[in-house]
Amino acid sequence: MTDRPAWTADEALEQLYAAHWRGLVRLSVLLVRDQGVAEEVTQDAFVAVHARWSRLRDPDKALAYLRQAVVNRSRSALRHRAVVQRHAATLRPIADADPTPTSDRRAAVLDAMRALPDRQREVLALRYYLDLSEAEIADTLGISRGAVKSHASRGAAALRLLLQEEL
């Protein structure tokens, strides 16, 4: 990047989109399960990174910001959906429309991830899907490295237990 002038926000958006759109949507699918919601969440994260480009100005920082935004927004989306469904449950049975059914095994993995507590799910996705280091995960989630360790080991144990037949 040293041989070219710094990107404008629009250029940064295009470059980041080309490199990370698919990976970040997939990360969000691991967190929220639903692909439509994952795309909305990830799109919002890209809009946010575009708005803050003048302060980030660096592709690595921008990527870290995008990851953090995707994780935070995925968590909020889950919570929002839980609230809406709890409301809706009192009105009528929820149509069990789950728009991302894949193979049985894939569905089982996504279901198992959804069954984990938020933090465990997030740590596992960042560690085993994005292959982030403990320190990077700690930064992304705003928790200590010790907490990352403990969520990772509990999460991995819980996931293995839930997926005994798949592993």
Next chain:
Amino acid sequence: MNDLHDLLHDAVADVEPTDRLHELRARTADPARAAARPWWWAAGATVLATAAAVAVVAVVSDGSDAPGPAHHHHGMAMDPTTSTQLVAAYFIGDSPEGPRLFREFDRVESGNPLEVAQVALTSAAIDPDYRTAWPSGSIADTGFDGIGDDGQISVVLDRSSMLHRPEGLSRAEAELAIQQVVYTFQASMQTRAPVRFFYGMGEPADQVYGVSTPDPVEADPSALNPVSVSDPAEGNEYAGSMIARGRVQSTEELMDWAVLDGQTVVAQGNSTIDSGDGTFSPWSAEVDLSRLAPGRYTFIAAAGKVGRGSGPFTDTRTINVR
């Protein structure tokens, strides 16, 4: 450990997202428009559809005696463990200069920080001196779209009637109610990001409880009671001695504390205040309880001469001595 790596990669290997670059270009071309609503405004169609049904019912049931939609009181259903955490929630209490906000640390079931704060805020305070302007179910949803001090906290009111000041809530309390939300959610997210209120399907609430809120609301330090007790928590039990702690905003060098049996002072002392420059600073005191008979007492922290001199401002806790 490679098994989990392979498993997670495989689980999303066939996810091929829709190309949204055009949509992104359109949204980023006009950032003001993109930020005008809570972030989930454009969320997936299924979510919106159920939200629409909820909004209709909420309006229909508004003002009647019929029970509205069920509101979660203790969320966190996803967490199979029952670990708990402390959450700082702000409540309304009385001071010599009218109502002020007081901070209370409540122990609640662990979970998403915003949800945990929402539960604490819409539940009764443990300290009977405090009250909340936010009854159970009054906040339908919350979100935070930023990181650090960037961004905005979104708070969705459950009913459009909450735009207006209810009977029984004074103008001063209504303003504190807004700050109750700002301080509690800012504390939960450890941010100074302002709070934007919404109602219904994500319509911006330009007033809340009759208080004008056309812009995102920032924290207003004048809403806070100048002295607060963090420890002891209300109803704590002690034997021998206790450490009391809190924050105080004072131009004095010392803050007085006392232990009361009814109206009688049975122990007293004072703590050095670090700054004394009128900003909030921590105080602490080791309180000897060894000569007190077992029973209920009141611990009181008092800060005099804070502002206009009508003090002292106080904060109290009931304690039990074994």
